[in-house]
Amino acid sequence: xTIPALHExxxxxxxxxxxxxxxxxxxxxxxxxxxxxxxxLAGAEVVVAGRSAEKAQALALRLCEAGLSAHGLAMDARALxxxxxxxxxxxxxxxxxxxxxxxxxxxxEERLEALTESAFDEVVQVNLKAxxxxxxxxxAHQAAGAKGGRAPGRQVHVLxxxxxxxxxxxxxxxxxxxxxxxxxxxxxxxVELCAxxxxxxxxxxxxxxxxxxxxxxxxxxxxxxxLERIPLGRIAEPQDVVGATLFLCSQAASFVTGQVLYIxxxxxxxx
Numbered sequence: 001x002t003i004p005a006l007h008e009x010x011x012x013x014x015x016x017x018x019x020x021x022x023x024x025x026x027x028x029x030x031x032x033x034x035x036x037x038x039x040x041l042a043g044a045e046v047v048v049a050g051r052s053a054e055k056a057q058a059l060a061l062r063l064c065e066a067g068l069s070a071h072g073l074a075m076d077a078r079a080l081x082x083x084x085x086x087x088x089x090x091x092x093x094x095x096x097x098x099x100x101x102x103x104x105x106x107x108x109e110e111r112l113e114a115l116t117e118s119a120f121d122e123v124v125q126v127n128l129k130a131x132x133x134x135x136x137x138x139x140a141h142q143a144a145g146a147k148g149g150r151a152p153g154r155q156v157h158v159l160x161x162x163x164x165x166x167x168x169x170x171x172x173x174x175x176x177x178x179x180x181x182x183x184x185x186x187x188x189x190x191v192e193l194c195a196x197x198x199x200x201x202x203x204x205x206x207x208x209x210x211x212x213x214x215x216x217x218x219x220x221x222x223x224x225x226x227l228e229r230i231p232l233g234r235i236a237e238p239q240d241v242v243g244a245t246l247f248l249c250s251q252a253a254s255f256v257t258g259q260v261l262y263i264x265x266x267x268x269x270x271x
Contacts, residue, residue: 015251022099022101023101025104047070047093049074051076051077059072078130083134088137097142101249102134104131108175123178135155139189142155152196154249157203158202160204161205186200205262206226206236208235208238209235231265
């Protein structure tokens with residue numbers, strides 16, 4: 001068998017996102033913003049969405065001021081009608097939807113003895129149910145795009161190491177349950193959508209420096225505990241999640257589907 005030689009032009013085609021349209025719900029959060037910048041810098045036209053239209057549009061403006069292509073729109077992940085309308089709006093604005101990068105996620109920390117139905121339902125609704133219907137809405141446009149000759153679509157969900165590991169001495173029932181279920185959902189969607197060439201994968205970081213991880217990083221005791229648990233000996237930065245996400249969105253990952261890449265400095269290798 002002859003193995004084709006790789007050269008610079010081939011590598012460029014493998015990793016570029018030029019001409020692709022990326023929908024990034026939750027794109028103005030710490031990890032989401034880093035991913036939005038990465039997608040745009042790789043050549044994608046990026047649509048950032050979230051509950052705050054002002055925040056989404058502000059990030060889109062910063063991207064545009066940097067010479068990149070971006071839009072911002074409002075979307076409440078708790079409302080199915082909002083998810084469908086926002087997804088359709090992406091196609092109306094940009095002509096297609098190639099990449100779904102779901103950065104939406106919340107935590108309502110309650111220990112088991114004090115766990116409330118309302119908190120549990122909210123976390124599952126945002127972290128899991130919304131993912132199902134964002135995937136559904138995006139897949140319809142990705143399938144249509146493939147029929148129209150566009151390159152196969154990509155779906156990437158941002159999870160957490162809590163998809164695999166419980167959290168000692170903290171109230172993580174809802175969060176761990178939702179993220180763990182999302183792993184299996186990724187596998188199911190991967191096999192359902194392969195008929196359209198759409199790949200479905202996840203990235204699962206440990207604590208990342210930023211607003212959501214601030215209560216871990218700014219506390220000297222929990223910060224030190226994190227450093228002791230992470231074999232690479234440092235806290236994850238938002239940009240650590242970007243490279244893995246861009247890979248899974250690119251042609252280079254065209255034969256990767258149903259997988260979760262743990263971005264954890266080695267934590268899951270030791271558990």
